Amino acid sequence: MNKALQYILLFSIILTGFWFRFQGIRDNHSFWSDEAFVATLSRDILTEKRSWGDAFYQYGYQRLHLITTTTSMKLFGFNEFAARLPPVLFGALSIIATYLLASQLSNRAGGILAAFVFAFSQLMLANDTQAKTYSALTFLFVAVLYCLRLLEQKKKHTMMLHLIIIVLASLATLFHYLGILIWIPFLIYVLLTYRDTIFKLVRNPLYVLIGIAAVGLLGYIFHAGQIIADFFQGETLSLFLFPVNNITYFRELVWRNYAFLSLPAFVGMFIGIYEKKYAWSVSLMLFLLFYSYLWIFRSTHNIRYIVPFIGIIFVYFGVFWGKVAEKLFPKYQLLFITMLIVILYMGGYKIVRKPNAYYSPNADLYGDVQNADYKTFFSILKKRYPDLSNTAVFTDWGDTQRWYLEEKPINAYFMKRFINEKPEPNIIDGVMMYGTLDQFLAEQKKYPKGLLVVEDWISFLPDEIKEYVKENLTLEYRVESLPQAAGDHWPLALYSWGMEEEQNQ
Numbered sequence: 454m455n456k457a458l459q460y461i462l463l464f465s466i467i468l469t470g471f472w473f474r475f476q477g478i479r480d481n482h483s484f485w486s487d488e489a490f491v492a493t494l495s496r497d498i499l500t501e502k503r504s505w506g507d508a509f510y511q512y513g514y515q516r517l518h519l520i521t522t523t524t525s526m527k528l529f530g531f532n533e534f535a536a537r538l539p540p541v542l543f544g545a546l547s548i549i550a551t552y553l554l555a556s557q558l559s560n561r562a563g564g565i566l567a568a569f570v571f572a573f574s575q576l577m578l579a580n581d582t583q584a585k586t587y588s589a590l591t592f593l594f595v596a597v598l599y600c601l602r603l604l605e606q607k608k609k610h611t612m613m614l615h616l617i618i619i620v621l622a623s624l625a626t627l628f629h630y631l632g633i634l635i636w637i638p639f640l641i642y643v644l645l646t647y648r649d650t651i652f653k654l655v656r657n658p659l660y661v662l663i664g665i666a667a668v669g670l671l672g673y674i675f676h677a678g679q680i681i682a683d684f685f686q687g688e689t690l691s692l693f694l695f696p697v698n699n700i701t702y703f704r705e706l707v708w709r710n711y712a713f714l715s716l717p718a719f720v721g722m723f724i725g726i727y728e729k730k731y732a733w734s735v736s737l738m739l740f741l742l743f744y745s746y747l748w749i750f751r752s753t754h755n756i757r758y759i760v761p762f763i764g765i766i767f768v769y770f771g772v773f774w775g776k777v778a779e780k781l782f783p784k785y786q787l788l789f790i791t792m793l794i795v796i797l798y799m800g801g802y803k804i805v806r807k808p809n810a811y812y813s814p815n816a817d818l819y820g821d822v823q824n825a826d827y828k829t830f831f832s833i834l835k836k837r838y839p840d841l842s843n844t845a846v847f848t849d850w851g852d853t854q855r856w857y858l859e860e861k862p863i864n865a866y867f868m869k870r871f872i873n874e875k876p877e878p879n880i881i882d883g884v885m886m887y888g889t890l891d892q893f894l895a896e897q898k899k900y901p902k903g904l905l906v907v908e909d910w911i912s913f914l915p916d917e918i919k920e921y922v923k924e925n926l927t928l929e930y931r932v933e934s935l936p937q938a939a940g941d942h943w944p945l946a947l948y949s950w951g952m953e954e955e956q957n958q
Contacts, residue, residue, distance in 0.1 A: 459561050459787060463552060463568060470572025471545040476808035477582035478537040482937050483828035488584035489856040491515070492536045495523040496856075499531075511881060513676065517627040518586035533828075536584035543588040544581030547764065548572045550595040555771035557602045558725070562786040563775015569794050570714065570767045573804050577767075579812040580760050583822075586629045587760040593625035594761040595768065597635045598737070601642055605733045623671075630676075631758065634744055638736040645732040695750045702754035702818060703745070710817050711766070711803065718766040721773035741765065756814070756821050811937030825908065825943035826935040831857035833930060834904070834947060844952070845903030847896070849914040851881070854906065864903070865896045868913045890917045902951030904929070909944040922948045 484492060494512055497503035512519050521539040529535035551571045556564030571577055581588040600618045604611060618639050625632030644651065654660040707715050722741075725734040741762065748759045756763075774793060778786040797804050805812065814822040831854065838844065845864040848854055854863060863884050871877075871888030879886055887893065897903065905922055907914060909931070926948040934942045 455787060459565065462787075462791070463565055466565065466568050466572050467545065467548050467552075470548045470568075471541070473573065473578055473805060473808045474541040474544050474581050476810065477578060477812050478534050478541060480810045480937070481533040481828075482811055483824075483826045483935055484533055484536070484584065484853060484856060485822055485824045485827070486850055486852040488533075488536060489827070490852040491519060491522050492526070492531075492533075492584060493852065493855045493859075494519060495526045495536070496531050496859075498523050499527055514630045515586050515628060517624060518589065518629065521589070522584060533584070537582055540581050540583060540585060540588040543592045544577065547577075547581075547588060547592040547595060550592055550599060551764065551768055551771075554595055554599040554602060555768045555775065557599060557606075558721075558768070559772040559775030560779055560786065561775075562778045562790040563771040563773075565771070565787075566774050566790045566793060567768050567771025570770060570797070570804075571764065573798070573806075574767065575803050575805050575812060575816050576756065576760070576763060578805055579814040579816065580757060582812055583757075583814065585757060587757045589628045590625055590632055591761040591764040593621050593628065593632065594635050595764055597621045597625070597639065598765070598768075601638060601736070602733065604642065604646075605730060631761075634740065634747075637743060638740040641736040641739055642732050645735060697750060697752070699749045699752070699754040703749050706756065706759075706817055707763075707766070711763070713802070714770045715766050717773035718769035721769035721776070724772065724776055754818065756818055809937075811935070813938050813941055815938075815941055823908070823910065823912075823943050824935050824938055824941060825945050826932050827853035827857055827945065829936075830906075830932040830945045830947070833932070834858065837929070838904075838952070841904075843902070845896075845900035846906070847893075847903065848906040849908060849912055851879070851884075855881075864900070867893055867915060867918055869915050870913070872915055888915055890915070890921055893918050893921070897950065900951075903949065904952070905948045907946040907948060909946050926950050927952070 491512065494503065494508045498505060498508050508519060509516055522536050525538050526532075526535045529538065548568050548571050552564040552568040554564075555567035577588075577591075580591075597618055600614050600621065604614050604618075622632070622635050622639060625635050654664075722734070722738065725737070744759075744762050748754075748762070752758055774790065775786075778789040782789045798806060814824065835858065841861045844861075846854070846858075846861055847865045847867060848863055849866060849868050851863045851866065854861075863882065866879055866884060866886040868886055868888055871886055874888065876885050876887045876892065878884065887896065905926065907919060907922065909919075927950065929947040929949050929952075931944055931946045933944045934940075
């Protein structure tokens with residue numbers, strides 16, 4: 454394979470992949486609720502409205518994501534672009550990591566193909582352009598597996614590789630509690646590879662105590678007890694092991710949408726067993742099986758939680774075809790892989806062919822993200838009612854209002870959860886959360902005039918309240934969808950009472 458052509462192609466893929474991602478955040482389109490939450494915390498820290506300790510208390514399961522978002526906003530200001538820039542950078546780094554891992558598992562041709570699929574995948578572009586932590590997780594997961602692969606080859610500086618893996622896995626855990634999963638292949642690999650040494654050490658009480666202390670310290674730093682409690686809870690054995698069943702969503706995502714990638718990838722994983730890379734193969738497969746189990750039986754079916762898993766599938770797609778090229782076309786590997794890239798690009802299925810201002814996170818499973826146009830919605834509200842000092846504002850979920858309507862505190866929340874539960878204060882701002890129509894009417898009577906934000910889909914707002922306000926309150930306006938997301942309708946509506954004088958002014 455011509456090395457110069459290989460590096461030119463690889464550099465082009467990395468640069469273009471970064472450009473596609475950068476284009477997807479330039480227009481500062483509206484946050485959705487999760488993005489608005491971390492952005493608001495970062496803004497509050499920088500404006501000294503909230504301490505780091507308080508912010509970590511609110512967002513403790515994604516501490517490094519909060520730090521990177523705050524740092525970016527410190528440099529680039531309080532805007533959507535600044536919050537989304539770190540995921541774009543991690544997405545570009547993931548392209549490089551994908552190439553390195555796939556190359557180690559197969560050859561350079563396989564690495565280039567894997568890098569191409571990762572760079573231009575609709576799924577990856579959508580997730581790498583949101584102010585979320587999953588692009589960082591994907592990069593760190595792939596980077597850990599790459600270092601683990603280097604250990605498998607028993608090269609020099611193995612102690613340094615162990616330290617690098619520990620650092621990367623620690624960073625992943627601090628970015629998101631899901632990051633604790635990447636410790637699984639590393640620990641399994643260590644147990645399989647160094648089992649004789651480990652058995653000798655456990656016979657010495659001193660080493661046992663040191664090991665327990667080290668595990669306890671790491672568990673304290675990473676909130677391991679809370680993570681395990683979040684992963685596993687249930688009153689009965691069936692609820693403990695299988696509280697939900699997302700196998701249909703898993704099949705639709707991995708098989709119906711991505712069979713052309715996942716089928717070769719799964720074959721590629723078994724190549725490692727054929728080549729007698731047992732420690733690596735067992736570590737990887739047990740890790741992926743446990744990851745799949747958590748998403749299918751213990752999680753919501755949101756794609757963002759399984760993005761690192763999909764990234765590994767992309768790696769092994771490249772591995773499979775890299776091995777095919779090596780066996781069938783040893784002198785024309787780059788040409789063969791280039792032809793595959795051209796076919797994938799021309800086909801355009803799950804591959805983005807030109808840079809866009811927006812990549813929909815709902816392209817694979819509809820409703821994965823409620824990407825309503827909150828920015829336009831609250832902009833209209835502020836223009837129509839510039840003075841809300843004597844006006845109540847009710848909502849069901851306040852993350853976007855706290856970002857886009859910072860000057861107006863929320864007066865009450867109404868959520869389905871509290872139809873059968875006792876009202877309680879919101880953990881963020883201490884405002885009470887209710888659930889019944891009677892409670893809504895009681896709160897409404899406290900204010901001569903007010904506004905209710907209605908997310909007009911199957912949202913958190915109780916249906917009884919939604920039906921009442923549509924029949925009895927005044928519809929001010931609706932914002933049907935995000936302009937950049939054509940056909941992806943998430944309507945927002947504003948209803949009012951007692952605002953007639955305001956409207957006539």
